[in-house]
Amino acid sequence: MPEYPLLDLATQRPEPGHYVYRLFDAAGLLLYVGSTGNVWERFGQHAGRLRHEWWGDVDWPRAVIEVITFTACAGKKCLLPWHAMMLQREVELIQSLEPRHNKNSTNRCKSGRHQMTPANIYVQPEGGRTCKECRTQRWAALPKEKRQQYAKASEPSRAAWLEAHPEDRARRQAHKQTPEIKARAAEVQREYRNRPEVRERLNAQQRERRQRPAVQAKLREYAQKPEVRARKQEYRQRPEVNDRINEKQRERYAQRKGI
Numbered sequence: 398m399p400e401y402p403l404l405d406l407a408t409q410r411p412e413p414g415h416y417v418y419r420l421f422d423a424a425g426l427l428l429y430v431g432s433t434g435n436v437w438e439r440f441g442q443h444a445g446r447l448r449h450e451w452w453g454d455v456d457w458p459r460a461v462i463e464v465i466t467f468t469a470c471a472g473k474k475c476l477l478p479w480h481a482m483m484l485q486r487e488v489e490l491i492q493s494l495e496p497r498h499n500k501n502s503t504n505r506c507k508s509g510r511h512q513m514t515p516a517n518i519y520v521q522p523e524g525g526r527t528c529k530e531c532r533t534q535r536w537a538a539l540p541k542e543k544r545q546q547y548a549k550a551s552e553p554s555r556a557a558w559l560e561a562h563p564e565d566r567a568r569r570q571a572h573k574q575t576p577e578i579k580a581r582a583a584e585v586q587r588e589y590r591n592r593p594e595v596r597e598r599l600n601a602q603q604r605e606r607r608q609r610p611a612v613q614a615k616l617r618e619y620a621q622k623p624e625v626r627a628r629k630q631e632y633r634q635r636p637e638v639n640d641r642i643n644e645k646q647r648e649r650y651a652q653r654k655g656i
């Protein structure tokens with residue numbers, strides 16, 4: 398684990414740069430680990446927009462702010478090597494110190510199936526972090542033709558050519574928008590999705606996603622919406638549906654009696 402010099406908030410102004418910070422409460426409990434290119438702005442977000450209920454507990458003299466570099470950050474799209482170092486350091490600290498209030502980069506990946514060790518973290522070109530094992534699994538599950546298609550699109554020579562010919566990109570995009578081409582693409586898409594093995598994989602993905610706590614919370618919230626509840630109610634009251642529900646209930650009752 399590399400160590401970085403510290404910023405002293407009492408005497409130094411945190412100019413834009415790359416930082417990883419640790420916030421503690423008065424008892425020394427680690428509340429939160431974060432990274433930022435702008436310390437003041439980020440702290441303002443914690444206090445304002447994010448309004449964490451623990452923010453008032455932060456004991457400022459205890460805060461530890463590591464300086465990865467004083468070179469300014471370009472935000473999420475930042476490609477500087479220090480940016481990757483900053484994210485790496487943040488994840489290392491979250492995993493080794495287990496701060497009380499971090500929700501991301503805790504020990505498991507989004508799917509909940511893998512340990513997010515530094516070795517298992519893939520830093521995307523645009524700065525995001527994902528699970529390497531999940532990526533590998535997704536890749537392996539793709540049909541061969543899709544894999545070839547992706548591999549071809551990411552060939553360096555091809556990517557460079559596309560970069561150098563923006564007008565060609567615009568032309569191809571306009572071409573894709575013509576009705577016949579759109580209809581043809583939709584047809585190909587439908588055909589692809591209807592293949593049993595593809596359909597099976599997409600359904601499995603969907604099922605897995607629905608198991609995630611964050612998604613379940615969203616689904617619950619959705620089910621509580623008045624218009625959704627009204628639709629459900631309406632559906633349940635249709636005679637044929639109502640009959641089926643009653644039938645099921647009778648079955649369950651009979652089963653319970655039987656046991």
Ligand SMILES: [Zn+2]
Nearest residue numbers: 470471475480
């Ligand atoms: Zn950066």
Ligand SMILES: [Zn+2]
Nearest residue numbers: 506511528531
């Ligand atoms: Zn994973």
